[in-house]
Structure formats: C-alpha cells, structure tokens
Amino acid sequence: MSQWWEYPALPRGQGERAILKAKAICGEGRTRRPAKPGEFHIKLSSATQNRSGVQWRPMPTLFHLHLRGKTEKPGRQSCLRFLPITPTSLSFPEGAGQEPSSSFSAGPRRRLQLRGAPTLLALTWTFAPIPTSAPAPPAMDSAARDKMQPALPPGSSCPGPEWPEQERAEQLARGAALKWASGIFYRPEQLARLGQYRSREVQRTCSLEARIKSVVQSYLEGVKTGVRQLAWALEAVQGAREALGQAHGLLWGMAEAAQTLEPLREQVVQHKQLQAMSQLLPRLRAVPAALARTQSLIDAQRLLEAYVSLRELEQLQEETWAPLGGLELPVFEGLGPLAEALGQAVEAAAGAAGRLAREDPALLVAAMRVAEVDAGRTTSLEQAARDWRQRCLRALQEGLEQIHFGTSLQPGPGALAEWLEALRVALPAELAAAEALVAPCCPPHYNVVRLWAHTLHSGLRRCLQQLLEGPQLEAADAFTLLHWALHVYLGPEMMGSLELGPEADVSDLEPLLTLENIEQLEAIFVAKVQASVAQWLQKALDGDVAEWGREQEPDTDPSGFYHSPMPAIVLQILEENIRVTRMVSESLQRRMHGMALSELSAFLRSFSDALIRFSRDHLRGEATAPHYVPYLLATLNHQSALSSSVSVLQPDWVAPGALAPVEAALDELQRRICRLVLEALLAELQPLFAALPSRRWLSSPELLDDVCERTASFCQDFRHVRDPAVQLLLAEAERTVVLQYLRALMQGRLVCRGADERTQAAERLRHDAAQLRELFLGLVRIWGLEESVQCAPVLLALRELLNLRDLTLLGLEVAGLRQQFPDVSEDHVSALLDLRGDVSREQRLAALSSLQAGPQPSPPAGGRALFSLVPAPAPPLSSCLPSGSCA
Numbered sequence: 001m002s003q004w005w006e007y008p009a010l011p012r013g014q015g016e017r018a019i020l021k022a023k024a025i026c027g028e029g030r031t032r033r034p035a036k037p038g039e040f041h042i043k044l045s046s047a048t049q050n051r052s053g054v055q056w057r058p059m060p061t062l063f064h065l066h067l068r069g070k071t072e073k074p075g076r077q078s079c080l081r082f083l084p085i086t087p088t089s090l091s092f093p094e095g096a097g098q099e100p101s102s103s104f105s106a107g108p109r110r111r112l113q114l115r116g117a118p119t120l121l122a123l124t125w126t127f128a129p130i131p132t133s134a135p136a137p138p139a140m141d142s143a144a145r146d147k148m149q150p151a152l153p154p155g156s157s158c159p160g161p162e163w164p165e166q167e168r169a170e171q172l173a174r175g176a177a178l179k180w181a182s183g184i185f186y187r188p189e190q191l192a193r194l195g196q197y198r199s200r201e202v203q204r205t206c207s208l209e210a211r212i213k214s215v216v217q218s219y220l221e222g223v224k225t226g227v228r229q230l231a232w233a234l235e236a237v238q239g240a241r242e243a244l245g246q247a248h249g250l251l252w253g254m255a256e257a258a259q260t261l262e263p264l265r266e267q268v269v270q271h272k273q274l275q276a277m278s279q280l281l282p283r284l285r286a287v288p289a290a291l292a293r294t295q296s297l298i299d300a301q302r303l304l305e306a307y308v309s310l311r312e313l314e315q316l317q318e319e320t321w322a323p324l325g326g327l328e329l330p331v332f333e334g335l336g337p338l339a340e341a342l343g344q345a346v347e348a349a350a351g352a353a354g355r356l357a358r359e360d361p362a363l364l365v366a367a368m369r370v371a372e373v374d375a376g377r378t379t380s381l382e383q384a385a386r387d388w389r390q391r392c393l394r395a396l397q398e399g400l401e402q403i404h405f406g407t408s409l410q411p412g413p414g415a416l417a418e419w420l421e422a423l424r425v426a427l428p429a430e431l432a433a434a435e436a437l438v439a440p441c442c443p444p445h446y447n448v449v450r451l452w453a454h455t456l457h458s459g460l461r462r463c464l465q466q467l468l469e470g471p472q473l474e475a476a477d478a479f480t481l482l483h484w485a486l487h488v489y490l491g492p493e494m495m496g497s498l499e500l501g502p503e504a505d506v507s508d509l510e511p512l513l514t515l516e517n518i519e520q521l522e523a524i525f526v527a528k529v530q531a532s533v534a535q536w537l538q539k540a541l542d543g544d545v546a547e548w549g550r551e552q553e554p555d556t557d558p559s560g561f562y563h564s565p566m567p568a569i570v571l572q573i574l575e576e577n578i579r580v581t582r583m584v585s586e587s588l589q590r591r592m593h594g595m596a597l598s599e600l601s602a603f604l605r606s607f608s609d610a611l612i613r614f615s616r617d618h619l620r621g622e623a624t625a626p627h628y629v630p631y632l633l634a635t636l637n638h639q640s641a642l643s644s645s646v647s648v649l650q651p652d653w654v655a656p657g658a659l660a661p662v663e664a665a666l667d668e669l670q671r672r673i674c675r676l677v678l679e680a681l682l683a684e685l686q687p688l689f690a691a692l693p694s695r696r697w698l699s700s701p702e703l704l705d706d707v708c709e710r711t712a713s714f715c716q717d718f719r720h721v722r723d724p725a726v727q728l729l730l731a732e733a734e735r736t737v738v739l740q741y742l743r744a745l746m747q748g749r750l751v752c753r754g755a756d757e758r759t760q761a762a763e764r765l766r767h768d769a770a771q772l773r774e775l776f777l778g779l780v781r782i783w784g785l786e787e788s789v790q791c792a793p794v795l796l797a798l799r800e801l802l803n804l805r806d807l808t809l810l811g812l813e814v815a816g817l818r819q820q821f822p823d824v825s826e827d828h829v830s831a832l833l834d835l836r837g838d839v840s841r842e843q844r845l846a847a848l849s850s851l852q853a854g855p856q857p858s859p860p861a862g863g864r865a866l867f868s869l870v871p872a873p874a875p876p877l878s879s880c881l882p883s884g885s886c887a
Contacts, residue, residue: 276320277320284316284331287316293309294310295338297309304370307370314339346371350393351402353400354438368392370388374388396446400430400452401458404427405460405462411467413471431449431500447503453500453505457506460512464485464512468520478524478525485512487583489512490512518585522587523591526588526591537599537602549625550626554627554633562630562637567645571649575596589651601662601665604642607669608672611632611669612672615676629677639725640724649662677729678733680714682740685736685740692745698764708771711737730779738795743871745798745831746831752837797816807839811846811850812850815850825872827872828867830844
C-alpha cells in the first residue's frame with residue numbers, strides 16, 4: 001500500500017473555514033521526504049502553512065493514485081483529469097470547519113492529506129497507487145489488463161478502459177467541493193478573494209503538470225535506453241550466428257575430405273598386415289607341428305613341457321593378433337581345444353591327488369605348478385580366463401567325495417551300521433594321508449588338510465541328508481546314526497582326534513545333523529520302538545491271560561506267593577529302552593521315558609479290560625475257570641510287583657509327579673481286582689445271610705458259624721498274596737462281611753416280640769461281633785499282619801440300641817449312634833427300631849428328630865462309609881416322618 005500522511009485537525013476559529021484542495025504532488029509535504037521513483041502522494045493542508053491542520057477520516061475511494069511507474073509499459077502513462085468546481089455548487093453541513101462526511105462504506109481505505117490553498121478544481125486520479133515495498137503484481141495478459149484499466153471521459157488525452165467508480169467519485173468530489181466553497185464563501189465579502197484562490201490554484205496546477213512531465217520524460221529515457229541495448233544484443237546474436245554457420249561449413253568440408261582418404265587408409269592397413277605376415281611367416285609354418293607335439297606331450301602326461309609349448313603358441317598368436325587388427329588366422333584354430341585338453345589333464349591329475357600322492361607325486365606336483373603358473377598369465381587377446389586353479393580345487397573336492405561318498409558306496413537297507421564303521425576307519429586315515437603326502441605336493445595356500453577335512457565333512461553331511469530324505473530308517477539304523485553322528489564322529493577316534501593339527505580347523509564345521517534331522521531321527525526311533533514295545537507287552541499279557549483258564553493253580557515262588565514273570569518282563573523292556581537312550585542324548589531319553597510311561601498306562605488299561613472279560617465269562621458260564629479266585633489273587637501280586645518296581649522308570653532328572661498317572665492306574669487296577677475277589681466272596685456268603693436274622697439266629701449260632709467257616713475257607717488262598725496287598729484284601733473282606741451282615745439286619749425279616757427276644761438279639765450281636773473279630777484276627781496273626789479289625793464297633797453299637805430298656809433315652813442312644821457313624825440315615829434307624837418291636841410312633845418320631853437336632857458330625861479320620869452302602873427298606877405308606885408330609 002502507498003504511504004499516507006496524517007495531519008491534526010483544522011482550526012475552528014470564528015470566521016475561519018478549512019480550505020480543502022485535492023492536489024497531487026511528488027515529494028512534498030510537512031515531512032519534506034523526497035518522493036521515490038514511481039510514488040505519488042495525495043495531501044490535504046489548511047489555507048495557511050503556519051496554522052494547525054485537521055485530521056481527516058479516511059475517504060476510501062474518493063482520491064486514488066494509480067501509478068504503475070517503471071512496471072508500466074510504454075504508452076500506458078498515468079493520466080490526470082481535472083474537474084471544475086464552482087462556488088455555487090458547494091454546500092457544507094452545520095458548523096464551519098467540520099470535515100466533510102463520506103458515504104463510502106466499502107473498498108480500500110486511504111489517508112488523505114490536503115494542503116490549505118483554496119481552489120476551484122478537484123483533482124481526481126484515475127489509477128490506484130502501487131506500494132514501493134510491496135511485491136510486483138502477477139503478470140497478466142493484455143485483455144485482463146485492459147479490463148482493469150478505467151475509462152476516461154470524452155475529450156481526455158489519455159486512452160484507457162473506464163473506471164467503474166469514476167462517476168461516483170466525481171459526484172463525491174463535487175459534493176466535497178461544494179461543502180468547502182459554501183464554507184469559504186459564506187459571506188459576500190469573502191468573494192473578493194476568489195481571484196486569489198484561482199491564481200494560486202493555477203500556479204499549483206502548472207507546477208504539478210511540470211513535475212508529471214519530468215517523470216514521464218525520465219521514464220521515456222529509460223525505455224529508449226532499453227530499446228537501444230536490445231538492438232545492440234540483436235546485432236551481437238546475428239554476428240555469432242553468422243560465425244557458427246561459417247564453422248559448420250568448414251567442418252562439413254573436412255568430413256568430405258576425410259572420406260576421400262578412406263581408401264588410402266585401408267591400403268596402409270593392408271600394407272602393415274602384409275609386412276607383419278612376411279616377418280612371422282616362418283614361425284607360422286611351424287604352428288601345426290607344434291600343436292601336434294603339444295598334444296603328444298599331454299597324452300604322455302608331461303604337463304610342464306606341454307604347458308611351455310602351449311604358452312609359446314599363445315604368445316605367437318598374440319604377436320600376430322595386434323598387427324593383423326584382431327584377425328584370427330586359421331592356423332590357430334586348434335589352439336583352444338589344445339588348451340582345454342591340457343586343462344582337463346591338470347584337472348584329472350588333481351582329482352586323483354590321493355592316489356598320485358602315493359604312486360606318482362611328480363605328476364601331481366606338475367599339475368599343481370601348471371595351474372599356479374597359469375593363474376598369473378595375462379593376455380592381450382579378448383579371451384575368458386581359464387581359471388585352472390579353481391578347477392583344480394574343485395577337482396580335489398569332487399575326487400575326494402567320489403572316493404568315499406559316491407552313489408555306489410551309499411548304504412542299503414540294514415547296512416548303515418557297517419557303512420558308518422567303515423567311515424570311522426577310513427576318514428581319519430584319509431586325513432592323515434592328506435597331511436603327510438598330499439600337502440607337500442600342493443601350494444601352501446591350498447590348506448590341503450583343512451580342505452580335506454571340510455570336503456569330507458560336507459560330503460558326509462550331504463550323503464546323510466540324502467539318506468534321511470529316502471525311505472524311512474529302521475529303529476536300529478536311526479539309533480546307530482544318532483549315536484555315531486553325536487558321539488563317534490566328534491569323538492577322539494575321528495574329528496576330535498589329538499593327531500589332527502590346528503591346520504585342520506575342524507572347530508568351525510557345521511553340525512553333521514541339523515536340529516530338524518535329530519528330531520526326525522529321534523521321532524523315527526521312538527515311534528518304531530513304541531510299536532515294538534506295544535507288541536511285546538501285548539504278547540506278554542496274552543500269554544498270562546491264556547494261563548488263567550488252566551486246570552492247575554498259578555505258579556508260586558519259593559516263598560509260596562503266586563508268581564508270574566510278566567511284571568518283570570514289562571518293566572525290563574521299558575527300563576532297558578530308557579537306559580539305552582542315555583548313550584545318545586538327553587532329549588531322546590526324555591522322549592523314550594514319556595513313551596515308556598504311555599505304554600505302561602496302556603498296558604494297565606489292557607490288563608484291567610482283560611480281567612473284566614475274564615470275570616464276566618466266568619460268572620456267565622461261558623468259560624468257567626477252575627481256579628478263578630487264585631488267578632485273581634495272582635494278578636493282585638502282579639499289580640504289587642509293578643507298583644513296587646515302577647520307580648525304576650523315574651530317573652533323577654525326571655520331575656516329581658511324572659509317575660502320577662501310572663500310579664493312579666495301578667491303584668485303580670488294585671481296586672478292581674479286590675472288587676472282583678470280594679464279589680466272589682459275596683456270591684458264596686449271600687445264601688447264608690438270607691436266613692439272618694431269624695428265630696433260628698436268635699437261638700443258635702450255627703448261621704454265623706457257617707458264615708465264618710465259609711469266609712475262613714475262602715480267605716485261605718490269601719496267604720499266597722504279598723503284603724501289603726493281603727492286608728488290604730483282608731480289611732476289604734471283613735468290611736464286605738460286615739456290610740452283608742448290616743444288609744441282612746435292615747431287611748426287616750425279624751421283629752422282637754418282647755424284652756426276652758430283644759435281649760437275645762443284643763447278645764447275638766455281641767457274640768457275632770466277637771466271633772467275626774476272632775476270625776479275622778486269627779487270620780492276621782497266622783500271616784503275621786497288622787491287626788486291623790473294623791466289625792466290632794458297629795455291631796456293638798447296634799447291640800446297645802437293641803439292649804436299651806428305658807425308651808426315654810432312645811433319642812440319646814440314636815444320637816450317639818449318629819456320632820459314631822455319621823452316614824447312618826433315618827431309614828436305617830427306623831429299620832433298627834422296627835427290629836426292637838416296642839417303639840411307639842411318638843417315640844420313633846422323637847428318636848428320629850434327634851438325628852437332625854444336633855450339628856452334622858464330621859466323619860472320623862481314616863473312616864469309611866458303612867451305612868451309606870447298606871440299602872434300607874422303604875418306610876410303610878402309613879407312616880409320617882417329620883421330614884415329609886403325610887401322604
């Protein structure tokens with residue numbers, strides 16, 4: 001934006017009015033700041049210079065300065081328009097000296113500075129100011145520029161497009177002039193000064209026009225200078241263009257002259273070639289004979305002489321190649337195949353390095369020297385490098401691998417162990433021969449011992465990978481390969497031998513078997529062994545099951561216990577497989593240990609299923625076993641043997657609890673065997689307990705004598721069972737007898753008719769308890785077992801309930817029975833009260849209510865349920881217990 005200068009307010013004294021004048025000046029004002037090129041100011045001042053000015057509000061588009069300055073094209077000079085203002089056309093609002101009001105409300109706002117000379121002309125600029133510090137406006141085409149240029153009224157000397165606000169600005173300027181004039185010429189005596197105002201304004205207008213003319217003249221001089229410089233530049237460019245055209249013509253002429261000399265140049269080249277051929281002709285005639293002689297030297301394995309002859313021929317070829325301009329003579333056509341034949345001979349000698357080192361070391365040395373000398377050969381011919389050194393190294397490796405790991409030498413099925421044993425002997429011998437014989441025949445940088453070690457290792461590794469990718473190995477081959485690769489190969493007999501010097505550098509060898517290979521072999525071995533173990537265990541079980549139906553009793557050991565080799569066979573098979581895996585790795589041992597426990601659990605399940613089928617067939621009569629119970633007792637000894645020896649399957653490195661599933665399976669097998677034995681005992685005792693209790697039972701002990709006799713006879717076979725299984729079996733037998741006794745009492749077969757019968761029943765219970773106690777204690781003493789009798793407490797507690805005479809204490813007695821045996825129910829107590837036969841309904845309800853009155857008793861430590869296993873008879877429909885409503 002342009003800079004606009006502000007002044008204080010105009011004086012408002014009596015008789016004074018501000019003189020407004022629109023005037024464009026260049027570089028003049030109160031600050032006396034010189035105007036910059038292309039910059040104009042619009043200023044307002046008072047009538048006198050020494051009076052204070054007035055501060056005007058900005059009048060946005062009343063006066064505008066539009067000067068493009070140096071950026072304006074020639075012909076687009078700034079144009080001025082002077083508008084006449086008459087005193088009669090001016091009008092002012094009330095109050096002299098007030099600033100004229102502006103009706104502008106939009107558009108850019110500018111500051112106006114007026115000087116105080118009165119005038120009748122208002123100067124309106126028809127172009128907007130361009131700030132000197134602002135960036136240049138963007139370039140635009142002529143149409144857009146003409147569109148923005150305001151139009152001048154008719155008669156104007158400056159052409160240009162019309163300004164949209166020109167008419168409005170003129171009206172505002174006229175209004176402002178009228179206001180100014182009305183204030184100045186308010187009284188008639190002031191009209192005398194009109195001529196003075198007019199002359200002053202004319203002078204100022206002339207000064208302004210002179211200034212504008214000087215500025216326009218300076219701009220025109222600058223344009224003229226620019227046009228002159230453009231003319232000079234055009235002349236310089238035209239001169240340079242003419243010089244370039246002349247140079248181009250000269251070059252074209254030189255090219256045509258060079259083409260005329262081309263035949264002469266060809267003649268010179270041919271002359272040089274003929275001169276060189278004439279000089280080399282005697283030597284070229286001897287080339288075919290030299291080629292034949294070199295071939296004969298190669299056939300005779302005289303490699304050094306052959307190489308010397310070959311190099312002479314190649315040098316002759318190089319000497320003829322340059323003079324002939326790269327022309328290949330037919331006489332040298334056989335030189336390439338000859339060099340290849342020599343290279344093949346050197347390569348063949350390197351491939352048989354092991355044999356030549358023993359039989360003809362001179363030939364091996366010659367081959368190595370030829371390869372090394374040729375590695376330093378340089379040639380001017382465009383031929384690929386022969387690289388015989390690398391071919392020798394590859395031949396050394398391939399020949400060594402072919403000797404030990406050729407296709408014909410790979411092992412067949414079942415021959416892996418023999419092949420590995422042969423390698424255990426051959427590989428160390430090969431390394432020793434390389435160090436003693438081959439290394440002196442080769443250059444030191446070949447590192448023959450290291451090359452031999454790494455070549456043998458890589459060949460063996462590749463051969464084993466092919467072996468693993470082929471048909472699946474057997475268990476023995478997988479185990480042998482694992483043990484050989486992890487222990488024998490790296491052991492002191494092979495790669496870990498102290499005889500191998502540091503030049504072998506076996507420390508950075510890759511593992512012979514990767515982790516994936518090891519896992520694959522371990523999985524193969526474990527799977528094969530698992531299938532074999534499962535088959536052996538099934539055979540052992542089938543053989544033992546086949547003996548259960550024999551006419552003879554089970555075999556016994558010298559101590560008289562039932563005995564079978566099956567448990568020892570099972571554990572030996574499993575333990576041996578775990579032990580043998582310690583020779584390979586801990587991971588394989590863990591795999592095998594898990595497999596052994598899995599197979600033992602499966603074996604125990606099969607054993608249990610076989611017992612169930614054996615018992616079912618016997619009880620149904622489909623396959624009656626003459627010695628059913630003895631063979632069940634023999635299986636109990638098998639379980640005891642397995643339980644006592646299963647700890648061999650838990651090495652020190654196995655976490656505690658690993659055998660928990662097997663131990664749980666063994667306990668379940670023991671319970672199942674005991675249950676089958678007790679079911680057989682129960683089948684013999686049930687007919688005897690069918691008559692108990694009865695009148696005969698009250699008067700005679702014969703019924704229980706038969707029970708004890710039958711029980712003692714059944715338990716005689718328990719002496720063939722090992723401890724602690726026999727202890728458990730006797731305790732379960734006693735418990736079975738007591739439970740059967742309680743079942744008989746609860747059946748309601750007997751109701752005492754009076755006090756005498758209740759006394760007899762109580763005494764019979766006491767006598768039966770003593771008799772059963774004596775029976776089982778006798779068996780325990782005979783076999784030297786721990787005394788543990790359980791039948792006496794329950795029968796004696798029932799005796800006290802039957803022997804009670806004061807029925808008012810019946811509830812207390814029932815509560816005491818509940819404390820001793822927490823699993824006793826109301827039905828059991830009701831059945832016992834029915835046995836008494838003298839308990840009324842009210843007394844029964846009171847006794848039964850005592851069961852629920854007190855807190856629920858906790859079962860005794862180590863105690864087992866008795867009454868909960870005894871079914872109680874359902875109460876009659878007419879009885880109503882407190883726990884339920886009457887039906």
